C-alpha cells in the first residue's frame with residue numbers, strides 16, 4: 001500500500017503521523033511511504049532521516065494526498081485537507097467529529113474511509129490510541145494550571161504545593177480516567193490537595209488503590225461539583241463519553257462562584273469541552289478570562305511536547321496502521337472488532353452512532369453500522 005504523511009497544519013502542531021522508526025516498519029512490510037517535506041523537521045525527524053528510513057519526500061501536501069492510498073495524520077483534517085480526500089482512500093488520525101459539524105460534513109462528502117484514533121478500542125475496555133495522548137495531556141494539565149496560577153500569568157498567586165506553614169493549593173479533577181489519573185500523579189507529586197470526581201465507582205476504587213490516602217475520591221454528583229468547584233484553585237476537566245460531545249458539568253454560575261484567579265484547564269475541549277464557558281484555544285493564545293477565572297482550553301495539548309507525543313502516539317498507532325496496510329481496510333476490520341470501532345465515516349455513511357446522535361439534527365446524516373458499511 002502507498003502510505004502518505006502530510007505535514008500537520010493546525011496552529012503550533014509539530015507532531016507527525018509516522019516516526020522514522022514507523023516508516024522503517026512499513027517499508028519492511030513491503031509498503032511505500034510518502035512524506036511531505038518538512039513534516040517532522042521541527043522535532044528532529046528530518047527529510048534526510050526519513051529518506052534513509054526508506055521514505056520518498058514529496059514537495060507538497062497535494063502530492064501526498066493524490067498518490068497515497070492511506071493518509072496517516074495526527075490532528076483532525078482541516079477543510080483544505082478534507083477536500084483532497086477521495087473515495088476508497090483511508091484516513092487514519094484523530095477526528096473528534098461529534099462537536100464538529102463542518103468536518104463531519106466534509107468527510108461525508110469526501111466518501112473516504114475515516115478512522116478516528118479516539119474510538120478504536122481494546123479488549124480491556126480502553127481506548128488504546130487515545131490513551132498515550134491522554135497521558136501526555138493529563139500530565140501537562142497540571143503544569144499548565146500551575147503556570148497560570150502565577151500572578152503574572154493572570155492567576156491568584158497560589159503555589160500548588162504550598163510551603164511549610166501555608167496550605168497546598170486545591171486541585172479538582174473531574175473525570176478519573178487516563179487524563180485524570182495522570183493529572184492526579186502530577187498534582188500529588190507537587191504536593192497539592194487533590195480531589196477526583198468520577199461517576200464510575202469501579203474507577204474510583206482503582207484510583208483509591210493507586211493513590212490510597214494521597215487523594216480524595218468522590219462520586220460525581222451536582223452537589224459534589226458545587227461544593228468542590230467553589231473551593232478549588234485549579235479544576236481539570238477530564239471526562240469522556242467515547243465519541244460523543246462532552247457533558248457540560250460546570251455551568252456559568254459555578255464559574256462565577258470560583259475564587260478570583262483560579263484556573264480551569266478543560267482537557268475535554270477536543271470533544272466540545274465540559275465547562276459551559278469553554279471555547280477552544282491554541283498554543284499561540286492558550287487562555288482567556290471569564291469572571292476572574294483563567295480558562296485554558298487548548299485542543300491539541302500534546303502538540304506542545306511534540307517529540308514525546310509523536311513517539312508515544314506511534315507506539316500505539318503502528319500495529320493497527322500496519323494491519324490496515326497489510327490486509328486492506330475491509331479485511332483488517334473484519335479481523336479486528338476493535339479497529340472496526342474506529343471507523344466513523346465510510347463511503348458517505350456515518351458509521352459511529354454517537355456522531356449521528358450529536359449531529360443528526362443539524363446535518364442530513366445517514367447512519368450505517370460499521371460492519372454493514374464495510375460489507376457494501
Ligand SMILES: NC(=O)C1=CN([C@@H]2O[C@H](COP(=O)(O)OP(=O)(O)OC[C@H]3O[C@@H](n4cnc5c(N)ncnc54)[C@H](O)[C@@H]3O)[C@@H](O)[C@H]2O)C=CC1
Pocket residue numbers: 118127130131133134135137174175176177178179180197198199200203220238239240241246247249266267268269270271298299300301302
Ligand atoms: N485537549 C487535548 O489536547 C486532549 C484531550 N483529550 C481528551 O480528554 C478527555 C478525557 O480522555 P481520557 O481520560 O482518555 O478518557 P477516559 O475514558 O480514560 O476517562 C474519562 C472518565 O470520565 C468519566 N466520566 C464520564 N462522564 C462523567 C461525568 N458525567 N461525571 C464524572 N465523570 C465522568 C468516566 O467514567 C471516565 O473515568 C477526552 O475528551 C479526550 O479526547 C485527550 C488528550 C489530549
Ligand SMILES: CC(=O)C(=O)O
Pocket residue numbers: 075094130133134270299300301302303
Ligand atoms: C487527542 C487529541 O486531541 C490530541 O492529541 O491532540
Ligand SMILES: [Mg+2]
Pocket residue numbers: 255256257258259260291292293
Ligand atoms: Mg468569581
